Amino acid sequence: xxxxxxxxPLREEDVRTLRVGDIIYLSGIIVTARxxxxxxxxxxLRAGKPLPVDLKGGAIYHCGPVVVRRxxxxxVLSAGPTTSTRLELYEPEVIEKTGLRLIVGKGGMGPKTAExxxxxxxxxxxxxxxxxxxxxxxxxxxxxxxWLDLGIPEALWILEVENFGPLVVTIDTAGRxxxxxxxxxxxxxxxxxxxxLSRQ
Amino acid sequence: xxxxxxRAAVEAIRRAVIYLPPDVKMALIKAYEREENDVARAQLxxxxxxxxxxxxxxxxxxxxxxxxxxxxxxxxxxxxxxxxRDSLVNSARxxxxxxxxxxxxxxxxxxxxTGDNTGRYSPQIHWELVPGDSLKFTVVPRGGGxxxxxxxxxxxxxxxxxxxxxxxxxxxxRAGAMPCPPTIVGVGVGGSVETAVFIAKKAAALxxxxxxxxxxxxxxxxxxxxxxxNELGIGVMGLGGxxxxxxxxxxxxxxxxxTYPVAVVFQCWAARxxxxxxxxxxxxxxxx
Ligand code: SF4
Numbered sequence: 001x002x003x004x005x006x007x008x009p010l011r012e013e014d015v016r017t018l019r020v021g022d023i024i025y026l027s028g029i030i031v032t033a034r035x036x037x038x039x040x041x042x043x044x045l046r047a048g049k050p051l052p053v054d055l056k057g058g059a060i061y062h063c064g065p066v067v068v069r070r071x072x073x074x075x076v077l078s079a080g081p082t083t084s085t086r087l088e089l090y091e092p093e094v095i096e097k098t099g100l101r102l103i104v105g106k107g108g109m110g111p112k113t114a115e116x117x118x119x120x121x122x123x124x125x126x127x128x129x130x131x132x133x134x135x136x137x138x139x140x141x142x143x144x145x146x147w148l149d150l151g152i153p154e155a156l157w158i159l160e161v162e163n164f165g166p167l168v169v170t171i172d173t174a175g176r177x178x179x180x181x182x183x184x185x186x187x188x189x190x191x192x193x194x195x196x197l198s199r200q
Numbered sequence: 201x202x203x204x205x206x207r208a209a210v211e212a213i214r215r216a217v218i219y220l221p222p223d224v225k226m227a228l229i230k231a232y233e234r235e236e237n238d239v240a241r242a243q244l245x246x247x248x249x250x251x252x253x254x255x256x257x258x259x260x261x262x263x264x265x266x267x268x269x270x271x272x273x274x275x276x277x278x279x280x281x282x283x284x285r286d287s288l289v290n291s292a293r294x295x296x297x298x299x300x301x302x303x304x305x306x307x308x309x310x311x312x313x314t315g316d317n318t319g320r321y322s323p324q325i326h327w328e329l330v331p332g333d334s335l336k337f338t339v340v341p342r343g344g345g346x347x348x349x350x351x352x353x354x355x356x357x358x359x360x361x362x363x364x365x366x367x368x369x370x371x372x373x374r375a376g377a378m379p380c381p382p383t384i385v386g387v388g389v390g391g392s393v394e395t396a397v398f399i400a401k402k403a404a405a406l407x408x409x410x411x412x413x414x415x416x417x418x419x420x421x422x423x424x425x426x427x428x429x430n431e432l433g434i435g436v437m438g439l440g441g442x443x444x445x446x447x448x449x450x451x452x453x454x455x456x457x458x459t460y461p462v463a464v465v466f467q468c469w470a471a472r473x474x475x476x477x478x479x480x481x482x483x484x485x486x487x488x
Contacts, residue, residue, distance in 0.1 A: 021239065066263050066302055077300075078263040083345055083378055107345075107377040108438060128243050129345065129380035129437055130470045131250035132263040151313070153263075153302065166242050168439060179377055179438045186373055186432040193428055194366055 005163070009057030010101035012121040018169050020178040024125060025165035029143065029158060030059040030104065034082055036154040037147060038090040045097045052146035053158055055098035062087060062105030064153030066132075067142070074142040076159065080132030081106035084124070092116035104167055108179030114171045124171035126179075127164075138164035201280035202287050204482035205335065209291030212339045212486050213268065214299050216474035217260040220251050221488045223408040224384075224471045227446040231382055240441030244382075247436075247469055262470045265301040266341030268292050268323035271406065275332035279480050284335060288325055292317040304344075326398075335478040340405045343468060346383070349375035351464040352397060360460040364389065365425065371464035372429050372445070377438025379466035382446045384409060385429070388463040391453030396461035403449035404467040413450060422448045 006014070008028030018024070031053055033041065044051055065079040084105030091109065094100055095116040103109070103122065106129040117123055127135060138161045146156040170178040220228075228251070232244040254261035270288050274281050293316045295301055305319040306312065317323065330336075351371040355363050368387055375383075386404025388396040413419040425448040435441035446469070455461065478484040 023242070064263065064302075066260070066300065068300070077259055080263045082264075083348075085378075106380070106437060126437060126439070128246035128250070129377075130262040130264075130343075130468060131246045133254045133257060133259050133261060134246055134250040136259075137253065166246070168239055168242075170439070182434060182438055182440045183373070183376055186434050189432050190369055190373055193369065193431065 003166070008059055010059065011057065012101065015101045015123050016121055016173045018123050018172055019174065020169050020172050020176045022169045023165065024167045024169065025163040026059060026102070026167060027162050027164070028059075028160070030061045030161050030164065031055065032061045032063045032065060032079070032155075032157040032159065034062060034064045034154050035086055036150045037156050038087050038094065040147060040150070042090045042093055045093065051098070053144075053156060055094070055100045057099060057101055059102035059104060060094070060100055062103070065136070065157055067152055067157065074145065076136045076139045076142060076157070078132035079135040079139060080130050081127045081135075083107045084109050088113055095120050095122045108170055108177070111177070114175065114177045117171050118173045118175050121173055123169050123173065125167035125169045127167055135164070138162060201482055202283035204484060205280055205283055205287035205478055206291045206294065208476040208478050208484035208486070209270070209288050209337070209339065210295045210298065212337070212474040212476040213291060213295040213301070213341065215486050215488060216339050216472045217265050217299060217301065217341055218254055218258055219488060220261060220470065221408070221473055223410050224446070224469070225251060227409040228382070228469060231443045231446060235436075235441055235443050237435065237441030239439045240436040240443055243436040243439060244443065260299060260301070261472075262343060263302060264343035264345065265299070265304065266343045266472070267304055267347070268317055269340045269342065270323060270325045270337050271328075271340065271402070272325060272335070272337040273328045273330045275330055275334050277333040278335045279333070280335065280478070280482075285325065288337070289318055289323065292323045301341075333480045336475065338406060338473055338475040340473050342405065343470065346379045346466050346468045349378050349466055350397070352393060353462045355460045355462055357458060357460040364462060365428065367462050368425055368448070368464055369428060369432070372434070373432060375466055376434060380468040380470070381434060381436055381438065382443045382469050384467040384471055385445050385448045386465040386467065387448060387450045388461070388465070389450065389452040390455035391461060392456075393461050395453045396463035397465065399451040399453060400463040400465040403451040404465045405471065405473060407449045409447045409471070418450050418452075422450055
């Protein structure tokens with residue numbers, strides 16, 4: 001386990017050195033995307049349409065932020081992660097077709113994403129669920145917003161962040177999926193607990 | 201009077217989403233002190249920092265400000281009884297703008313968000329008539345991550361108590377990292393199905409963390425279950441360690457001889473609640 005500071009754009013060879021349990025603090029650009037945005041990203045990719053934001057070497061954040069308008073500028077009030085498993089449906093294709101290097105969310109992702117991560121050189125990391133005000137502190141500036149027609153939480157918010165973290169790597173390029181391993185171990189433990197419960 | 205009730209409710213919502221009740225905060229601090237796993241400790245530290253920052257900046261601690269539920273006790277002789285429903289519904293609308301809250305009320309067939317946290321059965325209001333001339337209500341905003349893994353099991357009545365432990369442990373395992381552990385697990389045993397879920401949810405969301413069950417046998421069972429769950433090692437945010445739950449709270453209701461419902465409800469660490477007491481003259485106070 002080690003801690004790293006990273007700045008976007010991320011390079012494949014750097015991402016490939018990371019292992020589950022490593023901690024990252026991210027600076028640079030991160031783009032929020034939830035369900036509706038992912039659905040549209042995949043639509044665009046399949047239709048060969050250019051995305052409004054280049055994700056090559058980039059980072060996506062599973063997050064529906066609370067954002068307010070102050071004069072001409074947008075301000076992010078809270079920006080905690082949303083549950084990532086719902087995006088398992090889209091993420092492998094997004095990784096494959098965009099050159100995305102980092103996905104941030106909560107709760108972990110499934111085997112398809114893990115496979116795409118090791119194949120194309122990307123990692124998945126979690127940020128503390130619910131720590132929304134803390135997360136917003138790391139946002140220096142709202143650089144832009146796309147697809148506002150999807151609504152504020154669902155739009156693509158292009159955020160400049162400084163030392164956003166700690167982000168814990170739970171899917172690496174070596175094929176490990178840490179949260180899945182934790183759950184598997186818990187399953188084993190439950191089996192042995194059950195055996196002792198039934199003896200009581 | 202309508203105005204006083206509405207103001208009390210808006211203030212209760214505001215307080216609930218910004219300030220975590222002291223009992224929950226204390227439980228999180230204790231968990232942080234006990235935890236030995238470094239990754240889990242760092243997560244708990246972020247949670248505690250976040251709570252402090254939310255208080256300091258007067259901002260909702262989590263971006264998911266939840267579905268709003270009111271648990272209302274109306275005194276038989278409370279003079280404003282007729283205004284309570286409309287005032288509570290209005291308060292959700294007003295608080296959505298003023299706090300602000302995330303709009304979380306969506307039509308299930310049309311998928312349209314009303315934008316103001318109101319709608320059919322929304323906000324939820326649960327009524328109780330009680331002696332006295334005042335009005336008391338507790339507001340609980342619950343996030344989607346907490347609500348999603350709710351489990352209701354109809355277990356064979358002959359094996360009820362034997363399988364209860366297993367059912368709870370399995371539900372916690374299935375919930376995994378979804379409800380942002382550490383959680384408070386509410387278990388509702390017996391009754392009809394809706395009663396089981398209702399008392400489980402009240403046990404999870406309303407009972408103060410650190411309080412003992414009034415029934416000494418259930419207090420023991422709660423402690424055993426807490427220990428067993430924490431042995432599973434799911435940990436804070438599913439990252440391992442010994443802090444999966446802060447507490448297990450059990451409640452029960454008499455059941456039909458042929459059924460044995462067991463409901464398991466999760467309350468994430470952001471266990472938000474605030475209680476308003478409105479006097480017959482319209483004065484109110486908010487307690488957490
Ligand atoms: S489960 Fe609770 S802490 Fe986690 S995102 Fe939802 S409301 Fe926030």
